[in-house]
Amino acid sequence: MRDLMHKAEIQQLVRDAYAAIQFPAAAGAVLYSREQLGQLPPGAHEWSLGVGNPVAWAALRPGEVVLDLGCGGGIDTILAARAVHPGGRAVGLDLLPEMLQRAGEHAADAGLDNVEFIEGEMEAIPLPDATVDVVVSNGVVNLSARKTRVFHELARVLRSGGRTSLTDVIVDDHLPTEILTHPSAWAG
Amino acid sequence: MSGALAERVFVEKLGRVGLRDVTVVERRSWGIDDCARYPLFDSELLRLMRRLVPPAAHDRVATVVTFTARKP
Numbered sequence: 001m002r003d004l005m006h007k008a009e010i011q012q013l014v015r016d017a018y019a020a021i022q023f024p025a026a027a028g029a030v031l032y033s034r035e036q037l038g039q040l041p042p043g044a045h046e047w048s049l050g051v052g053n054p055v056a057w058a059a060l061r062p063g064e065v066v067l068d069l070g071c072g073g074g075i076d077t078i079l080a081a082r083a084v085h086p087g088g089r090a091v092g093l094d095l096l097p098e099m100l101q102r103a104g105e106h107a108a109d110a111g112l113d114n115v116e117f118i119e120g121e122m123e124a125i126p127l128p129d130a131t132v133d134v135v136v137s138n139g140v141v142n143l144s145a146r147k148t149r150v151f152h153e154l155a156r157v158l159r160s161g162g163r164t165s166l167t168d169v170i171v172d173d174h175l176p177t178e179i180l181t182h183p184s185a186w187a188g
Numbered sequence: 189m190s191g192a193l194a195e196r197v198f199v200e201k202l203g204r205v206g207l208r209d210v211t212v213v214e215r216r217s218w219g220i221d222d223c224a225r226y227p228l229f230d231s232e233l234l235r236l237m238r239r240l241v242p243p244a245a246h247d248r249v250a251t252v253v254t255f256t257a258r259k260p
Contacts, residue, residue, distance in 0.1 A: 010191070017228055027226040049226065051252045057213050058256075139252075142192040148201060155205035159257040164207065167254040169218060171192040175249060176240040184233040185190040 006146035011095075013186050014143045015048060015180045018072075019094055021049075028052075028138070032075075039082050041109035047073025047102060050138030052167030055079045059163070063087035064133040067157060069122045069150075070094055070140030074103025074115075080136060081107070081115045089114040091132075095121055122151040125157050132157045142169050143186075189223075195253055207257035214254040219247035 028048035029037065033056070037045055055076050058064060060083035066187030068077040081090035092115070094100050100117045107115040120126040122137075122145045135154045146149050154164060179185055193201070195198045206210070220237045223229040241249055 009224045021227045049228070051218070052214065052216070052254050054254055057254050099190045141190065141198075145191065147191070147193065148204075151201045151205045151207075155207055155259060160259055162259045164202070165213075165254060166256075167214075167252060168198065169189055169192045169253045170198065170253045171189060171249075172194045172196075172251065173245075173249075175189075177235055178240060179233070180190045182190070182233045182236060184228065184230040 010145040010186050013183055015095060017184070017186075028075075031153060032079075036079055039079060039107055039110075041078075044073060044075060044078065044106040044109070047106070048075050049073070050076065050167065051169055052138055054136040054138050054165040054167040055083065056151045056164035057125075057167075058083075058134050058136055060084050060134060061088075065131065065132045066090040066136060067125070067127065067132045068092045069125075069135060069137035069154065069156075070143070071103055071117065072099050072138075072140075074106045074117065076136055076138050077103060077115060077117070078107055078110050078112065080134075081112050082110075085114055089116065091115075092117040092125070093120050093122065093125060095119070123153060125153045127157045129156050130162075133159055133162050135162070135166070137166050137168070139168055141166060189250055191208075192250060195251070198253070198255060202255060202257050206259065208260050210255060210257040212253055213256050216252045217248040218250040218252050220249055221247070223249070
């Protein structure tokens, strides 16, 4: 059994796993309301890999700036962009160029002009301090091997009075070592 | 899943970076069948989970939690 605790190795493993996904997946589409799914362009829900619905809990308001950490196919970014219109904008951040390209296509298909997608790591968010009103993420914090850094970064980019809505997988009970050290369990 | 934090640790980390009013607004059990919907869990891992996790816990190998917080 391999021990995959090395940070760079974990990041590469996650990157490779996401790059290899055969879409359509639509794994997380059941987690959205009918109204939310209706706000997405055709086919976008098939790129849903989230584990929850953080935008639904974010209480977004027109005019706000939202950052979607690990935006993937851009589902939550698009929903956020619609919620902060008019006057606001949504920024999707992801590590994978292929995900960002698809997310950009989805936003274009949705006819949105208040969305931006940027490539980068959630451990080093390429945004200035105190420029974001709300940070959302959907099942991605657990993928980081440097979570403390992720939390520092999201706090850094938030404005005073800013908010977060973070959905993630939580493991409180002890799972067998054979499961937790399986390479697939680092990306899933 | 291997990198998932415990709920208590997640809350502590949010507080440690200065966020306040950390609140769990949603908590949902996450089972092996949920994992199986995602292409990120390969078949070998799913088989391992079904074999090693007691059947009574197959529907709750993890929890999906939504946290909200604010920056003062």
